[in-house]
Amino acid sequence: MGWLSAGDTYEVSLVEHKVVARRGSGRPLKTLPKALRDHPEVDRLRQLAEWLDRHSAACLAQVDAWMVSSVPVPTALLGRIWPDPAWQDVLRDLVVVGDDEEAGFLRDVTGAGELRVVDLDGETLRLAAETVTLPHPILLPDLDELRDFAADLGVTQRVEQLHRATWAKPADVRERATEVTDFDGAKLPSRATLLARATALGCQVSGSIITCRVYESGRIVEATGWLDGDYWSDWTMGSLSWRLRDGRQLRLPEVGPVAWSEGMRMAAALGGGQPVEAEKGA
Structure with a gap:
């Protein structure tokens, strides 16, 4: 100015x-x-x-929500907000996917909503689709290639997309299982540090429960982690489960890939980064 x-x-x-x-x-x-x-x-x-x-x-919070939920975003909307430096700063270089499901790094948006992206071949493409998605990284089949190409281009993303920690759901989860106990007993930081980390992750702490909310496949799913401890003792991580907004607990096979990844990311970030069994065997 x-x-x-x-x-x-x-x-x-x-x-x-x-x-x-x-x-x-x-x-x-x-x-x-x-x-x-x-x-x-x-x-x-x-x-x-x-x-x-x-x-x-x-x-930043809005674009992060679009990315975590992988919701279709109207390109006309992107065209209207792109001239704003604050919006452009968080949108530029995010991986977007159009109707043809080809991924590219967002570089420019015209007033009419036409997107210019750079694909994995280094070619600049024009997307004239009505909507695009900013996919959660667990949904990107070419994630490793995109990460390597981003490093070659010197791309930095304000929204944590390509370098977000992801967790794929194992194929052998038990049919009737409703909880993940991989992080049971993981030592947690002080209450103040725990709250700060939860806030940075976009999670909420209420009493002895920490939750991460994800919109996936047309429904809101809450990943819920239990925190064990009291005023006089150290806090540790308990079990991790997923439920719908009406309170119904999901069986593990029912949990979608994004909700699973975000729930495990939450537990790992608070509990030291690795399942307890992995730490014991290290």
């Missing part, structure tokens, strides 16, 4: 969401002069910076 007059000597502006000042048309100063700290223009810029931070966080 441009520079605004702040008194007879200084001008102020917002640079990377931070208020900076300069004298006249000179170079920006390293610190904000004491005389400007309570100036009305500085206060207005601080409020704008706070709003921009909230807006950026909201864009």
Whole structure:
């Protein structure tokens, strides 16, 4: 943005969401002069910076939700929001899939909703589909190739997609099993650290339960982890299960690939990264 007059000597502006000042048309100063700290223009810029931070966080959360749920997103909507730098920052270089199910890295969107993507052959393609998905990585058959190609291109993603930890459901889960006990007994951090990690993962902690909510195949599924402990003892991870919003617990064969992956990711992130049995055998 441009520079605004702040008194007879200084001008102020917002640079990377931070208020900076300069004298006249000179170079920006390293610190904000004491005389400007309570100036009305500085206060207005601080409020704008706070709003921009909230807006950026909201864009990130929304795109992350689209990706985790792999819901179809209208390309016309992407065309409307793309000019906004906050939206563009979180959407650029995400892997998108069109009607032909060919994946590519999103590079540009026209006002009419036409997408320009780079495929695994390095070719720039145009997608004119009505909707596209931003698939969860567990659903990407070419995940390893996409990761390698992203490294070659120097791609960085604001939304954790390609380098998100994924867990594939074993083919031999028992038909009537309803719980995963791989992480039972895993030591958990302090309550404060646990809450901070859960928030960073997009999960919720209520009492001795931690939940991760996923929209998959037209229904909302909650991965639920039990936390064992009290005020006087250390906390450990208990069993992990999945249920629908009406409370019905799912048998493990009924759990979809995304809900399974996100539930296991939650338990692994809180319980030290590996099932307890794997740690004992290491």
